[in-house]
Amino acid sequence: MTVVGQSSIDVAVIGAGPYGLSAAANIGASDRSVRIFGRPLQTWTDTMPAGMKLKSDGFASNLSAPAPGASLAEFCRDRGIPYHDTDHPVSLQTFVAYGQEFQRRFVPYLETADVQHVEQWGDGFKLTVGEGQTFLARRVVLAVGVTHFKVMPKQLMDLPASLVSHSADCSRVDRFAGRSVAILGAGASAIDLAAALIDVGATTTIVARAGSIRFNSEPSGRRPTLLSQLANPKSPLGPGWRSRFASSMPQAYRHLPDRLRLAILHRHLGPRSAWYLRDKVLGGANIFVAQQLEEAGVAGDRIRLKLRDESGSSKSLEVEHVIAATGYWPQVERLHFLDQKLRQAIRHSEGVPILSRYFETSVVGLYATGLTAAGSFGPLMRFVAGADYAARRISRHLEKTRGSRHTLVAGATVPQAIRS
Numbered sequence: 515m516t517v518v519g520q521s522s523i524d525v526a527v528i529g530a531g532p533y534g535l536s537a538a539a540n541i542g543a544s545d546r547s548v549r550i551f552g553r554p555l556q557t558w559t560d561t562m563p564a565g566m567k568l569k570s571d572g573f574a575s576n577l578s579a580p581a582p583g584a585s586l587a588e589f590c591r592d593r594g595i596p597y598h599d600t601d602h603p604v605s606l607q608t609f610v611a612y613g614q615e616f617q618r619r620f621v622p623y624l625e626t627a628d629v630q631h632v633e634q635w636g637d638g639f640k641l642t643v644g645e646g647q648t649f650l651a652r653r654v655v656l657a658v659g660v661t662h663f664k665v666m667p668k669q670l671m672d673l674p675a676s677l678v679s680h681s682a683d684c685s686r687v688d689r690f691a692g693r694s695v696a697i698l699g700a701g702a703s704a705i706d707l708a709a710a711l712i713d714v715g716a717t718t719t720i721v722a723r724a725g726s727i728r729f730n731s732e733p734s735g736r737r738p739t740l741l742s743q744l745a746n747p748k749s750p751l752g753p754g755w756r757s758r759f760a761s762s763m764p765q766a767y768r769h770l771p772d773r774l775r776l777a778i779l780h781r782h783l784g785p786r787s788a789w790y791l792r793d794k795v796l797g798g799a800n801i802f803v804a805q806q807l808e809e810a811g812v813a814g815d816r817i818r819l820k821l822r823d824e825s826g827s828s829k830s831l832e833v834e835h836v837i838a839a840t841g842y843w844p845q846v847e848r849l850h851f852l853d854q855k856l857r858q859a860i861r862h863s864e865g866v867p868i869l870s871r872y873f874e875t876s877v878v879g880l881y882a883t884g885l886t887a888a889g890s891f892g893p894l895m896r897f898v899a900g901a902d903y904a905a906r907r908i909s910r911h912l913e914k915t916r917g918s919r920h921t922l923v924a925g926a927t928v929p930q931a932i933r934s
């Protein structure tokens with residue numbers, strides 16, 4: 515590692531997805547001593563199926579800026595891209611272009627290096643980035659998104675990568691053309707992947723624990739009646755009172771008992787799969803619902819799955835590849851770039867960080883947003899729609915507490931150079 519003349523900043527934001535860019539844009543508006551790291555929208559460009567459309571409505575897919583004129587609607591209007599708050603699905607391509615434009619406009623100082631290591635250092639943190647450069651930051655915002663938290667069923671964990679992958683590693687499905695593939699899961703990622711596999715001519719099977727696959731309804735173009743609005747209020751997480759509660763009262767969610775909060779987070783799926791994929795997927799894939807995966811094993815150059823339904827009857831399925839579209843779960847232990855002592859110092863419930871009402875972890879000065887904050891603020895944090903709430907709250911708290919801790923450079927614990 516190189517010897518470093520001690521550079522010290524106020525805030526480092528780690529991650530340049532919707533939450534990191536929104537946080538940096540809001541923090542940077544009042545405090546220029548901020549650095550942000552990561553490749554812009556990398557989860558969206560590298561891990562989502564190309565050709566995907568967003569499940570979230572246009573009005574629920576905005577990044578958060580300190581100035582007006584930064585919404586997805588305005589971006590589309592300025593470029594002549596068709597847009598509607600609710601009735602026109604947003605393409606992945608449009609959303610990525612919007613996010614990249616947002617970055618150039620509000621966070622032009624983004625550094626596209628990864629943060630390799632973070633440890634506590636005096637009253638703040640020492641960060642190692644890129645090829646091993648280090649610097650000090652008084653406060654750190656973790657906006658590291660979803661990819662650290664991939665969930666793989668234990669039955670598949672030790673099987674070779676030629677037979678098994680996670681949906682996050684399947685943004686391109688051409689390699690499955692003409693092959694047989696089983697997808698585990700019935701969420702929106704599973705359905706998007708199934709549609710993409712059908713398009714490339716893969717023999718596609720969906721295996722789901724759920725009893726059915728849920729699609730949203732096709733927009734009718736008519737204004738909803740008062741009765742239907744009352745029964746199914748609109749919300750950024752899809753229609754219904756549960757989604758409405760989750761999106762409008764993230765603070766209240768913090769006060770629910772630990773187990774209930776995590777149970778809701780497990781169960782709340784957010785927007786259903788897109789209506790326009792219904793016919794393709796139901797008509798083009800083999801579908802097994804209400805099935806538990808009991809075992810998985812190698813069978814020659816294929817993989818054999820043993821499934822069991824609620825009545826106890828079992829069946830086996832042999833395919834050339836299995837994709838686990840089994841989601842993401844925010845366990846702090848998975849953030850390997852955080853020093854082990856730092857990870858251990860973060861208060862958690864079943865591994866999921868517990869945050870203050872300002873998104874601060876139990877380590878003073880260490881904040882978390884996006885999925886890492888979902889254990890405290892609920893399902894809203896799993897979607898772009900939560901970025902505004904989180905960014906504003908974090909930036910206000912950083913501003914309020916700016917002078918309240920003595921700075922690292924003044925602290926006696928900071929050496930002039932770091933060697934190793």
Ligand SMILES: Cc1cc2nc3c(=O)[nH]c(=O)nc-3n(C[C@H](O)[C@H](O)[C@H](O)COP(=O)(O)OP(=O)(O)OC[C@H]3O[C@@H](n4cnc5c(N)ncnc54)[C@H](O)[C@@H]3O)c2cc1C
Nearest residue numbers: 529531532533552556557568569570629659660884897898
């Ligand atoms: C297939 C799929 C479809 C989805 N569709 C929707 C949708 O339609 N609408 C919606 O609202 N949500 C959707 N989501 C959820 C979506 O992922 C989140 O809403 C959104 O990405 C959250 O933004 P984020 O900034 O927290 O995370 P991310 O977008 O994951 O961004 C985090 C970034 O941090 C970077 N990073 C991580 N570690 C480091 C490090 N050590 N150093 C530097 N950078 C780092 C990552 O590379 C990544 O670019 C979907 C998710 C999936 C998987």
